[in-house]
Structures are given as C-alpha cells and as structure tokens.
Amino acid sequence: MIANTLMERFKSGENISTEVRTEIVDSWNRCEKMKVDIGAGRGSVISADDLKKCLEGKKELLSIARPVMEDIFEIIMKTSYSVVLTDENSVLIDIIINKDIEEIHENLNFMKGTLWDEKNVGTNAIGTCLAMDKPIQIIGEEHYCISHHQWTCSAAPIHDTKGRIIGCLDLSGRAEDVHTHTYGIVVTAAKNIEKQLAILESYRLMDVALDSILNGLMIIDTDLKIQRINSKISELFQMDEKDILELDMDQVMKDVDIVNNIFINKHKFRFTDITLEIGHKKIECFLDITPIIFNDKVMGAVLVIRETKQVRKEINKVAGFRANYTFDKIITKNSKMIELINTAKKISKTNCSVLIEGESGTGKELFAQSIHNESHRKNGPFIAINCAAIPKELVESELFGYENGSFTGALKGGMPGKFELANGGTLFLDEIGEIPLEFQPKLLRVLDDNKVLRIGGSYERELDVRIIAATNRNLLDEMSKIAFRQDLYFRLNVINLRLLPLKRRKEDIIELGRYFLMFLNQENSGTNKEFSHLFEEKLLDYDWKGNVRELKNIVQRAYYLSVGVIIDNIELLSKNHYQTALNEETEAESFKEIEKNSIEHALLANKGNAVKAAEDLSISKATIYRKIKAYAINVHGI
Ligand SMILES: Nc1ncnc2c1ncn2[C@@H]1O[C@H](COP(=O)(O)OP(=O)(O)OP(=O)(O)O)[C@@H](O)[C@H]1O
Numbered sequence: 319m320i321a322n323t324l325m326e327r328f329k330s331g332e333n334i335s336t337e338v339r340t341e342i343v344d345s346w347n348r349c350e351k352m353k354v355d356i357g358a359g360r361g362s363v364i365s366a367d368d369l370k371k372c373l374e375g376k377k378e379l380l381s382i383a384r385p386v387m388e389d390i391f392e393i394i395m396k397t398s399y400s401v402v403l404t405d406e407n408s409v410l411i412d413i414i415i416n417k418d419i420e421e422i423h424e425n426l427n428f429m430k431g432t433l434w435d436e437k438n439v440g441t442n443a444i445g446t447c448l449a450m451d452k453p454i455q456i457i458g459e460e461h462y463c464i465s466h467h468q469w470t471c472s473a474a475p476i477h478d479t480k481g482r483i484i485g486c487l488d489l490s491g492r493a494e495d496v497h498t499h500t501y502g503i504v505v506t507a508a509k510n511i512e513k514q515l516a517i518l519e520s521y522r523l524m525d526v527a528l529d530s531i532l533n534g535l536m537i538i539d540t541d542l543k544i545q546r547i548n549s550k551i552s553e554l555f556q557m558d559e560k561d562i563l564e565l566d567m568d569q570v571m572k573d574v575d576i577v578n579n580i581f582i583n584k585h586k587f588r589f590t591d592i593t594l595e596i597g598h599k600k601i602e603c604f605l606d607i608t609p610i611i612f613n614d615k616v617m618g619a620v621l622v623i624r625e626t627k628q629v630r631k632e633i634n635k636v637a638g639f640r641a642n643y644t645f646d647k648i649i650t651k652n653s654k655m656i657e658l659i660n661t662a663k664k665i666s667k668t669n670c671s672v673l674i675e676g677e678s679g680t681g682k683e684l685f686a687q688s689i690h691n692e693s694h695r696k697n698g699p700f701i702a703i704n705c706a707a708i709p710k711e712l713v714e715s716e717l718f719g720y721e722n723g724s725f726t727g728a729l730k731g732g733m734p735g736k737f738e739l740a741n742g743g744t745l746f747l748d749e750i751g752e753i754p755l756e757f758q759p760k761l762l763r764v765l766d767d768n769k770v771l772r773i774g775g776s777y778e779r780e781l782d783v784r785i786i787a788a789t790n791r792n793l794l795d796e797m798s799k800i801a802f803r804q805d806l807y808f809r810l811n812v813i814n815l816r817l818l819p820l821k822r823r824k825e826d827i828i829e830l831g832r833y834f835l836m837f838l839n840q841e842n843s844g845t846n847k848e849f850s851h852l853f854e855e856k857l858l859d860y861d862w863k864g865n866v867r868e869l870k871n872i873v874q875r876a877y878y879l880s881v882g883v884i885i886d887n888i889e890l891l892s893k894n895h896y897q898t899a900l901n902e903e904t905e906a907e908s909f910k911e912i913e914k915n916s917i918e919h920a921l922l923a924n925k926g927n928a929v930k931a932a933e934d935l936s937i938s939k940a941t942i943y944r945k946i947k948a949y950a951i952n953v954h955g956i
Pocket residue numbers: 647648649650676677678679680681682683684685748788790830866867870937938939940
C-alpha cells in the first residue's frame with residue numbers, strides 16, 4: 319500500500335515531502351512525537367460529567383450549528399457522510415450519523431462524548447484542523463491510524479468574534495465517496511456559523527445597551543408591527559415580551575397618525591402628554607418617535623417612551639414644585655401655635671384633607687409645606703395654586719387640565735391640570751374661598767372620587783393627591799351668604815388648623831423680627847446689625863395687619879435703610895407702610911386712583927411679578943390679584 323509504504327519511508331526518516339502534503343507530514347511528525355499507535359484509532363470516551371459541562375458551555379454554538387448541520391445533512395444525505403460538531407478540544411458534542419456508516423462509527427467510537435484529537439487518534443480532519451487552526455481535508459491513507467484509511471474527512475475550525483477557536487465542523491464518510499465539494503461545504507458552513515455567532519453577540523450587546531436605558535424603547539416596522547423592545551417596555555406595560563410583540567400599535571397609539579406624520583412626512587415627533595391604550599390599561603407618557611430611514615426609504619420608527627409620572631418626578635426635583643419649609647423653620651413661642659404645630663405634625667402622616675384658616679401672612683403656606691414635608695409624600699410634588707389668581711373661566715382647565723383642541727386657545731397636545739401635576743404629592747389650594755360657586759360641586763366630586771376628567775377628555779385619570787386648602791376668609795360666614803357650599807367645606811375641613819394673627823401672639827414679634835434679622839446678617843456677610851431698644855418697642859406696638867409677611871418686609875426695609883449697625887428707623891413703624899404710600903399722594907387723587915397707581919408701580923418695579931409686588935406693598939397675594947382684576951390692570955403689558 320502506497321501510504322504504508324510512505325508511512326514506512328517516513329518512519330525510516332526518508333524525506334517524503336514531494337509525495338505527501340506538508341500539513342500531513344507535519345501532523346505525522348506531531349503524532350510520532352506523541353507516540354500515537356498507528357494500530358489504534360478509537361476515540362477515547364470522556365466522563366458523563368465532563369460531557370455535561372462541555373455541552374453546558376457550548377449551548378450557544380450548539381443551537382446555532384444544529385440547523386446548519388441539518389441543512390448540510392440534507393444536501394449530502396445520499397452520500398455516506400455524517401456531520402459532526404466538536405468543541406475546541408476535539409470532543410464530539412453533536413453528530414448527525416448517516417445510517418450507511420453507523421457501524422464504522424460504532425467500531426471507531428466516533429460518537430458524541432469522545433475525543434478526536436491527534437494525541438488520541440492520530441492525523442484526522444478534526445484533530446489536525448484544530449491543531450493547525452486551518453480547514454483541512456484528509457483522505458484515506460493520509461490518516462495516521464490504519465483503521466481510518468477507509469475514511470475521508472473535511473473539517474473547518476469555528477472562531478468567536480475575537481478569533482479564538484471554539485470548535486470545529488466536520489464531514490466524515492467513506493474514502494471512496496471523496497469529493498472536493500465536501501471541503502468547500504464545510505468551510506462555508508463554519509464561516510456561516512461564525513457570522514451567526516457574531517450577529518448574536520452584537521444583538522446581545524445591543525440588548526444590554528438597550529436595557530441599560532431608563533426609558534422604554536421600541537422599534538416598529540412600517541406595518542406598525544413591533545420588531546424589538548427593551549426590558550423597560552415590559553416593565554411599563556406590565557406584560558411579557560411575547561405578548562407585547564403581538565400588540566396592535568394602531569390601537570395602542572390611537573391619538574397618533576404615525577403613518578402620515580412619521581412614515582410619509584418623515585418627521586421626528588415629540589408628544590409631551592399622550593395616553594397609550596393597552597387593553598383596558600392606560601399609560602400616560604411622553605413619546606418621541608423618530609423614523610428609521612435607509613437610502614431615503616422609511617423602514618420603520620424608533621419609539622422612546624417615558625412615563626409622565628416619572629418625568630414629572632424628575633422635573634419636580636430640579637424645577638421647583640417643591641416644598642421648602644419644614645416644621646422646625648416655623649418660629650413661634652406661642653403655646654397655641656406650638657399646639658397647632660404638634661397637631662399638624664401628627665396629621666401629616668395621614669391622607670386626610672386639611673383646612674388652614676388664618677389672616678393673610680400668618681404662615682398658612684408655611685404650614686402646608688411643612689405638612690407635606692413631614693408626610694410620606696415628601697418626595698412627591700407640592701403644587702400650590704392661588705384660587706384667587708385664576709380667572710373664573712379658567713378654573714376648571716387650570717385644576718383639571720384639558721385635552722388636545724378642547725377649546726379655543728388651548729395648547730396643542732393638551733395640558734395636565736394642577737391635580738394631575740400633584741399626583742403622588744400634595745395640592746395646596748390657597749384662597750379656597752375664591753373658588754367660583756358653580757365650580758364647587760365638580761371640585762367636591764374630584765375630592766370624593768380621587769379621579770379627574772380633563773376638559774374634552776374621554777376617561778377619568780386615577781389620582782393620589784392630598785389636599786390642603788387655606789383661606790383668610792371666614793368660610794362659615796361665606797356659607798351663610800351661599801358663596802361657599804357646605805358639603806365642600808366639610809369635605810375640606812376634616813382637620814382644621816386656625817392660625818393666630820400676630821397681634822394675638824405678641825411673644826412672637828421680637829422672636830420673628832430677630833430671626834429675619836439673623837438671615838439678613840447672614841446674607842450680608844461682614845455686617846452684624848441689631849435692633850435698637852426703641853425699635854423693638856415699636857415693633858411690639860405696631861398694628862400688624864399684614865402679619866408675619868409684613869413683619870418680614872418691614873425688617874428688610876429697616877435693615878437696608880439703616881446706615882449704622884443699629885437699626886433705629888422707627889418712622890417705618892409709625893404707620894402702615896402701604897397707608898403711608900397712599901397718603902403721600904396728592905389730595906386731588908381719589909383713593910382708588912392712588913391704590914391703582916401704587917399697584918401698577920409695584921408691578922412695574924417687579925417686572926409684572928404680582929407675588930413680589932404684593933410683598934412690596936405688604937398686602938396678600940389674594941388681595942393683589944383681586945385688585946388687579948378689579949382695576950383691570952394688564953399685568954402682561956407691564
Ligand atoms: N412662624 C413663622 N416663622 C417663620 N416665617 C414665617 C412664619 N410665619 C410666616 N412666615 C413667613 O411669612 C411669609 C408669609 O407666610 P405664608 O405665605 O405662609 O402666609 P399665608 O398665611 O399663606 O399668606 P397668604 O394668605 O397671604 O397667602 C412667608 O415669607 C413666611 O416664610
């Protein structure tokens with residue numbers, strides 16, 4: 319036999335490189351060095367445990383290679399070839415055996431769980447291809463072991479994306495069926511497996527990247543079929559991925575004309591307040607839709623979904639809607655006020671409505687903010703709205719919001735109302751006594767049901783809002799005048815906190831005055847001003863109609879107007895500052911004109927900011943809004 323002769327000549331040290339391929343000679347050299355027995359050639363069986371571990375570690379390769387192996391087998395079924403997959407150590411991990419050669423498989427132990435490296439079975443396509451990291455075909459007598467001489471095998475290594483060998487694909491059959499195409503098939507198939515592995519890896523990386531995004535991300539095609547989602551979408555929709563992929567996006571996004579806007583006009587769209595409908599579930603969200611365009615052709619769209627609740631939470635964190643005050647910042651020595659603080663602290667933990675009564679500037683908002691900050695809602699929004707400041711016809715839209723195009727002047731896309739903005743937190747309805755009588759039943763219904771219907775809306779939104787209302791009017795009086803509904807009063811007045819005016823807690827005047835002075839000294843580092851004895855006496859005597867707000871304001875004025883370190887400008891306390899301003903005007907002017915002028919001046923000085931103007935005039939916000947309305951002052955024109 320030629321090969322034996324060649325093998326004998328090789329073994330005797332003769333140079334046979336012109337008759338035998340270099341790769342084969344190299345392999346024979348390796349086998350000789352490893353003292354492989356040419357009379358052996360049966361695969362050695364690895365332990366069941368080792369095989370289990372092996373299969374476990376190669377799950378991905380196995381699942382990708384299997385369909386490829388089946389395809390090849392189908393093509394070559396009529397020839398006597400089996401298709402084999404090994405790991406990088408030449409262990410057979412999968413095999414499709416051709417019935418024609420089953421017996422030879424058994425004889426040679428060419429089965430799943432056996433080792434086919436050069437050390438165990440000499441030169442063979444599997445072991446040699448893995449030793450060289452190159453595809454190879456080994457025909458008949460090129461095999462090192464005599465028992466393999468009736469075989470022909472072709473094998474190609476399989477690499478991962480980093481170029482490391484992770485296995486090999488092999489076609490083995492009878493030597494007489496040798497065909498160069500089997501080599502080509504095996505090389506192409508191994509490359510195909512490598513490509514699929516690379517795609518899978520890039521998909522995996524993409525998945526990890528997509529899942530690390532905090533927003534929901536969805537890819538749809540032009541038939542509105544969902545192609546891909548990240549895990550945040552399953553969380554948002556509270557559904558399994560498989561069910562989400564079956565959703566009808568036309569139904570889910572009823573309000574969006576995606577075909578016209580995105581696919582035809584190729585525009586990128588942002589919807590700041592949209593409702594997705596998933597069966598009976600409604601998800602309010604911010605939605606960005608970007609068309610996917612390749613070669614000027616729209617292939618689909620990417621949807622980025624952020625839950626409104628979450629966005630608002632983040633906005634609240636950075637842009638206000640926050641309560642700054644806490645109970646420890648409420649300065650008082652008055653026993654009744656201390657008692658009120660203790661009651662307020664206790665009821666903070668509950669969800670019941672609170673009605674805070676008290677003259678303007680007594681600290682009603684301070685209490686409301688402190689209650690919010692003491693409650694479990696402290697990380698939620700604190701939304702304050704002054705009911706006196708809203709024009710009658712806008713009360714409902716301000717509080718309940720409106721849907722797209724529900725009335726002239728409404729913003730495109732709709733707007734949430736203050737109730738919605740306060741979801742998960744507290745809504746502070748200041749000057750509740752100013753709520754129009756005809757709107758009061760609607761407000762009562764929302765308070766009772768905890769659900770709000772936007773103007774023009776088709777469904778009610780479930781809310782979790784704690785209500786704190788405040789008034790400087792006597793609501794009991796208003797009720798008798800039928801300006802305030804009894805049922806609403808009782809609904810709001812579950813807990814009542816009646817704050818004392820400053821004149822009924824004289825002990826707080828100096829305390830608060832010095833507290834505000836301390837802040838001013840801190841703000842103006844380097845100065846350390848103090849009140850004269852006389853100034854403090856005058857503070858005690860003064861008629862504090864504007865309560866703590868007025869006290870704060872006068873201390874500020876005195877601070878900045880005083881020249882030395884002693885604050886002694888008692889003239890500021892001789893009369894109410896607002897009254898002084900009025901009296902300085904010429905007698906010819908009527909009182910109303912003077913009042914209107916004063917307000918306009920203050921608004922001008924504060925660039926139209928009514929709250930600041932009210933502070934300057936030492937009047938309450940409610941009063942300035944009432945007067946602005948009464949004198950028809952155009953704040954926006956200022
Ligand atoms: N006890 C207090 N300790 C410290 N600051 C106070 C206290 N009471 C009120 N203030 C301050 O006085 C000003 C007015 O308080 P706040 O706005 O809470 O009053 P209000 O009763 O809500 O007024 P209005 O009815 O006019 O809205 C604020 O600047 C607040 O910080």
